[in-house]
Each structure stands twice: as C-alpha cells, then as structure tokens.
Amino acid sequence: MNLYKFSSPKVFYPLAGSIFKYTLLPSIFFLVVGLYISFFLAPTDFQQGEAYRIIFIHVPAAWMSMIIYMAMAFWNIVGFSLKSKLSFMMSRALAPTGAIFTFIALITGAFWGRPMWGAWWVWDARLTSELILLFLYIGYIALVMSFDDSKRGERVGAIYSIVSVINVPIIYFSVIWWNTLHQGASVSFNKAPSMAAMIVEGMLVMMLAFWTYSIAVVMLRIRRIIVEYQEEMLLMNHTTEG
Amino acid sequence: MKTLKILKALFGRELKLIFRNQSDLFTTFFFFIIVCSLFPFGVKPSSELLPQIGPGMIWISALLASTVSNARFLLSDFNDGSLEQIFLAPIPSTLIIYVKVFVQWLTTGFPLLIVAPILSLQFGLKYQEIMVLMISLVIGTPLLTLIGALGSALTLGGRGGGGLVAILVLPLYIPVLIFGVGSVLSYSSGISPETSFLVLSAILVFALVFLPYAIALSIKLALE
C-alpha cells in the first residue's frame, strides 16, 4: 500500500473521519475508567489526603502538552523535508489541543499546590516550564493566525515550532538550575505520593484517555482545515474566471 | 573574492543607514537607561537588597530594550523592496543574515555594554560583580539580537506587529536571562560563574550556527 497517497489532503479527509470514529468511543471509555480509578479505586494518600487525586489529571495533561509540542515539531520537519502541505496542517491542528492540555496542567497544578503548600503558585521547574510552554503554544497560534495566507502562516509557524522545541529542554534545565541556585530545599512536585500500583495504572488509563481524545479532536480539526483550504481554492478560481 | 566585496558593500550600506537614521541608534540606548532607572522607583528596595536585584534589573532592561528594537529590524528594508533586492545578490543568504545581525547588535546590543557598568554602580554592585555581569552581557546580548532577529523575520508580511514579536521572542529569551543573571548571583553566593558562562556560550554557538538559516528561510517565505 502506497502510504504517500495519504499525504494528499483530499485522500486524507475520509481517513481522518474514520480515525475520528474509532477513537471517540475509546476516549470516552478510558476517561470514565480513569476517573473511576482515580476517585474510587486509588487509595487515600497517607500525607496528602484526597486532594492529591488531581494528579491523575495534572500529570497526564502535562505529559500530553509536551508530547503534542514535540509532535508538532515532528510534523513540521516532515513538512519541510517532504514538502507536504498536509504535515503543516497537522501541526496546526495539533496546536490548540496542546495548548488546552498545557492550560489544564497549569490549573490542576495550582489546585494541587494550594492544599499541599499553601500557595496557588510555586516557581518549581516543572510548573514554570509548563507556563513557558503555554507561551510557546500561544506564540505559535498567534503567529500562524497573523497571516491571511494560511499556507504561509503554517510554514512560518513551522519554523518557530522547530526552533522553540529545541529550546524546551534548554528552558527546563535552566529553570531547574535557577531553582537550585535559590532554594536549597527545593519545593518540588516530584514528591508525588509513593506510587502504589493502582495509581500508576490510573495515570496510564488517563493517558490513554487523553491520547485518544487528542487524536479524535485533531482529526476533526484537520478536516475543518482541509475544507477551509478547498473553499479558498474555489474562491480563487471563481474570482479569476470572473 | 567577489563575495567578500559584496559583503563589505552590504556592511557599509547598513552602517550608512544607521548613521543617517540616528534616532534608531539612540532609542534603544535611552530606553535601556530609562527602564533600568525606573525599577528602583517601582520596587523601593533597601540598600542591602539593591545589589541583589541589580543584575536582574539590568538584564531585564536589556531584554526589553532589545524587544523594542526587534520589530524594526528588517521592516524598513522589507517595506520598500530593498530586502528582496539584497536577497537577489549572488551570495549565500546566511552570510547576508550574519552581516545584518552583526550591525543590529552593534547598534542595539553594544551600546548597552557601555552603559551597563555605570548603571551597575547605581545598584551598588562591587567591582568583581560588575565584571561578571559584563561578561554575561557580552555573551548574552548577541544572543538577544539573534533571537530577536528571528522573531522579526517570522512576522514579516503578517498582520502581527511588535507585540507578536515580543510574544514569540520573550519565552526564548528566558534561558538567556536565567544564565545571564545567574552568573552574577552565583558569584555573589561564592559559586563560580563558569558554568553559566559555559552554558551561555554553548547556546550562543548553537544559535550562531543554526539560527541564521532559520532566519533566511523565514525571510524567503516572506518575500514569496
């Protein structure tokens, strides 16, 4: 089977629809199971009480935010190497979902921190890096939208996404270094409750839920982008013929 | 070699334009001074606190001053069509970028180096601390210019203005800020600033090698 034929938006469109159908139900399923585990099956933590349960959302969301940003950079690199329009469109479709997960990670991080440390915000390495990641997402989206020509916007955004993804580990380590410089005893979210098996399972299920949800939503979004492009092409053809 | 002659001509052009447009030259410079002097008014620190926040204030002022000049970097040449002609020159486009970024640094980064020691005295920094700060600025300001140049190139031809450039560029500035200020704070805490200098230099080398290519690509996209 020639995979390259799927790099044509027209051909990919129905495939995206099928993928959406196949991932929507599993995502709901995993979400329900995951939430059940996190609220009912996972044991109450000795030190942190019930409030810790929010890590079932916080940790998978943070992971997704990172994975999606890397996926975007991946597709953008593919786009430049193979000169495929669809890859750039894929990155553009991924961005809002990634931004939402980043936002969720930040909010849940704050809600976790409040009962634990008494503060709504702590400048620890991971939260700070999440915040900067949110800025990077917003920057990408704003950049792409600032161009009337979507094709140009996606390509310019692609350059930004590739450069900034290289920056993400640099940012992460610089914030860690900054913290060690300032606080001897680091206030760190790494101190999750000792990982009972049930907790790990719960987080994995939530990961699956978020993953399938992302795929479903991104497929919907890319279909909308493909339609937008078709409309643009039709519009251009009509005006020049008239 | 013809390429060298053309680069020299380009360099001469850039310098000529700077000196005809003196307002650009002074804007960044005075912005830096003013912002830096505003900080003690806003923060009202005690005299022990002042040298602790001094390096941070100076670095942030440098960052903001750089952001102000970023948006204007390629805009004039882009708007009157000169940028297109320059990129039609029979030389590799990355070399064009090196020349332009270098001149941009001379006009917006280098002047900060001259003023920074004076401002450091305002913050009560000791002589050795000022030295460390200066080294961090020498390595860091070219980085600020390079990253800012990328931001400027990315937004060419789009509807986003200086605000968008700032949004794009400030997150990327953060590691530079951290290691820049961190070098002085390390020194004050008795730790060697060597690590920070090494990391900053590594980022600078990396940026010098890869960013011009990204900048040239962005400009070519804008010129299409």
Added chain:
Amino acid sequence: MLYVQGANGAGKTTLLKIISGVLRADSGEVLWNGLNIHESLEDYRSIMAYINHQQAQKDELSVLENLEITLSISGIFEQKALLQDALNLVGLSQYHLRPFRTLSQGQKRRLSMARLVVDKTRPLWILDEPFNALDKAGIHLLEGFMQSHIDAGGMVVLTSHLEPNFSQKSLKVLRLNQ
C-alpha cells in the same frame, strides 16, 4: 523580449517572481541553459536583473549612493564617474546628491534605468511594470535601452499595461487569463 499581458490579478507578478527564482512554482520548472535555476541559484542571479514595481531604494540616502549600493550588492563595482554618467543619461543630472525621497515617482523610476545602463553583465532583464510613472520621454528612453539590450543579444521579460513599442520579430506575447 517576452511581453506578459493580462488583467489585474491574473498572476503576472507571480509569474515573474517564479522566473526570477524568488517564488517556487507548485509544478513545472524554470530552466536557464537547460539547467533548473534552483540548482545553482547564485549563478542564475549573476546573469539576471529583477526590478519590480517597488522602488528598492532607501529614502534617506542620495540618488548616487543608492545607485552605488544597488550595484555593489549585485556585484558590480564601478567608478563614481561612470555612475554619474549613467545618471545623466537617464535625466537625473541635477539630482545626484539629493535624498531619494525628494524625487518624483517618475524620477525614482529613472534610477532603476540607470542601474540597467551601468550593469552590462546581465543578459536577462525581468521587469515588472517598468513604465509606471514614466513620462513620454522616459518611456521612449527605456524602450531605447531595451532595444539596444535585445540587439546585443540580451533578453527582456516584462509586464506592462502599455503595449511596448517593439519590432515584431523580437517580441513574443504571453497572455495570462487565469
């Protein structure tokens, strides 16, 4: 000479951009001497002069300075006297040291002509609306330059809403409809 004709928005400028290598076509390729231009873009650029309707000159510099810079960046280094002669030839004799912004549109256009006069190394001229803002004398002058260029073996690709005045044997017309 290739004269590209078409209504507004038909894509004349886009075509010129593709020919000059600034824009990459979605399909098809541009060949010079049988070789795709993008394989050796630098070489292609040394034989081509692309002038579009934007005045690629700096307002704050003088006319002479602008001419000198434009030429040196494309690799042409000539004596000042030669540049001044060229400026005189195109009718800008009083304006050498004036800032570019003080010129009228037509005079600004003439500076591009001066560039074509001095730079004899480029067989291919790609001109987007070169007659814009020129008065009758200017148009006549430019047509003269183009004719000598063609007679010497050069090639001109241009767009214009005015039909250029040229001998039929050296003129090819391309009409764009979409």
